[in-house]
Amino acid sequence: MLKLSQTEYAAIRQHGEDTYPHECCGVLLGSVNLDTDTRVVQSVVRAGNTRTDSPHNRYSIDPAELIRIQMQGRKRGEDIIGFYHSHPDHPAMWSSTDLAEAHWIGCSYVITSVDGDKTTGKAVFTKSWVLYGSPDGSAKQLEEEEMIVQNPEQ
């Protein structure tokens, strides 16, 4: 299960609209409860997409940027619990590329579909998938998880 506030949920979707028709990507910081398999998002951080060769259907986050995001998160007691990216004009379902390139076992991979006219796009569906399997790459699978969007006062 992934819990996040309405503000963070909106920020993820807005990022997808801002970069349309290119894919956006970012990092989910917060805490994880391994016993209940629940991740709670405390902040959402935008990252640059380094796949400038094919930004409409690929994303990649520079590890150096991820390290900086992680260091900032640690100062607030937050850890990396997942990532997000957008699928311009494509469903919010993971692709074979998403699975092949996913290596953060136990983390959430949030995908937002953004539909548009190749100039401007509107976020449609946002879904979250958890990566299960072994970090050595064997038996990997992305399973949809419940996403609970909470109002700030809750």
Add this chain to the structure above:
Amino acid sequence: MSQIKVQIPTPLRQYSDKKDSVEVEATTVGEAMKAITTAHPDLRRHLYTDEGKLRAFVNLYLNEEDIRYMQKEATEVKDGDTLYIVPSIAGGRG
């Protein structure tokens, strides 16, 4: 020998007694990796292939620099350095 910190990413902490970082003594990145996989043997197969090569999706950054653009695993370390193990983050609609 220098005392450095090796930062463990979230998915690998189940193999490092849930520690998010481990202090090791080493003179190079390679020695630091050997030290951490000796202290936590279960980490090894997740980081290295059966042939002993670092898995393609595993990035090693010394402080904020990619060791591939330094002297790779022969890169020297100094007291207070942090070695980050960073699995790659990528994908796309395919």
